[in-house]
């Protein structure tokens with residue numbers, strides 16, 4: 028590739044990878060199901076270098092894919108099989124906490140900062156960064172913004188979009204847009220930062236972000252509940268919202284199969300309750316004061332739930348270690364599912380009140396395509412996002428003539444149910460390459476048309492992550 032010597036002189040030899048072995052981790056998706064090819068991987072260490080790389084690609088009309096922690100689950104951060112001429116632009120060397128403004132409750136960081144490092148940096152200042160998810164030890168702030176990541180803190184802090192005050196972006200022509208103001212009020216026309224939130228690398232490289240900070244949580248009260256049905260879990264959620272809605276930090280549900288998989292496939296994970304139960308909920312109350320008031324409120328709601336027969340069994344965390352252990356169980360679901368079989372993962376959201384109906388109807392829809400398939404369910408129930416995962420064995424997957432087509436049929440059947448219930452087929456993981464078909468089917472024409480026009484305007488030569496997010500051909 029003719030640009031490689033230019034990249035080497037811009038970035039230094041060590042920051043340009045061309046050997047297949049060195050490039051392999053950047054060319055394979057997190058689940059290991061999808062591997063592509065690229066001409067090289069470049070590792071710039073500051074915004075100026077990113078702009079130089081992008082300008083060189085623009086002049087030579089070379090496509091590129093921005094890559095963060097490569098933890099996205101929809102094949103959006105890796106090159107495809109026919110992408111031998113592409114450049115992978117990894118942000119992994121851009122990890123500076125640029126500044127903290129405590130009076131403004133904000134922090135400005137390089138986009139390559141790992142989410143957990145940002146959380147730690149905020150905590151060192153006595154503040155909290157509100158986004159939290161299972162991949163937080165590897166995913167990056169830029170990737171979170173590009174996918175508008177959700178996770179387990181959405182009830183209290185919102186999605187990533189709600190936690191961004193400003194962005195710095197290298198545009199596809201190499202210009203740098205410096206929008207890193209920490210303003211909480213700014214009514215000067217369109218708020219352009221939102222264009223890049225959820226853009227999945229199709230509109231530019233996010234190189235920096237100013238993030239909202241919150242008071243550091245100092246008090247927690249947690250319970251692990253067993254409930255008979257998703258409807259019971261929802262009814263208990265209603266009790267919590269009525270009594271302590273303002274401090275409800277998380278409300279995470281999983282079915283028995285999901286819990287069993289974590290316990291069987293991830294080391295050092297223990298069952299929170301002694302007996303087996305069909306459905307489980309991890310609830311967290313979180314606040315800045317002391318733990319006594321939170322604990323009392325938790326006990327009061329649990330008592331009401333038990334009396335009403337909505338809760339079958341419950342354990343209350345008596346110390347931080349127990350709380351952490353339960354969160355480790357919750358955060359291990361994706362790792363466990365990866366080892367347990369071929370999970371056909373979906374990411375729909377429906378109105379919270381429609382979750383029980385969704386689970387029932389989606390189960391029937393999935394079984395119509397793959398009769399009897401075990402269904403793994405793990406849900407951010409508090410925000411209506413249900414990871415509904417029909418499972419195939421490794422042998423079954425290999426026996427299918429076209430496993431990816433089969434998986435698409437199953438996902439489509441599930442997503443159709445979400446659509447019929449007024450929901451979405453992609454709540455937090457994004458579209459990537461995996462869901463462009465659903466995008467064509469379920470997104471309104473007018474929305475697709477506007478998105479295509481924006482893409483054409485910002486990236487006229489279609490060099491940024493082409494073929495991702497938007498379906499390539501109009502219906």
Ligand SMILES: Cc1cc2nc3c(=O)[nH]c(=O)nc-3n(C[C@H](O)[C@H](O)[C@H](O)COP(=O)(O)OP(=O)(O)OC[C@H]3O[C@@H](n4cnc5c(N)ncnc54)[C@H](O)[C@@H]3O)c2cc1C
Nearest residue numbers: 095096097098099103161167169170171173177228233455
């Ligand atoms: C164990 C596990 C648990 C997870 N749990 C959750 C969860 O609860 N909630 C949730 O929302 N997601 C979850 N995910 C998915 C994933 O972690 C998120 O989508 C995350 O935001 C991706 O960040 P990343 O840095 O890994 O991005 P990548 O995977 O590297 O990239 C994702 C997309 O963003 C683009 N991109 C990356 N960086 C930039 C940049 N700087 N500028 C422009 N575009 C960029 C890429 O081109 C790609 O299209 C989970 C994943 C795993 C493996």
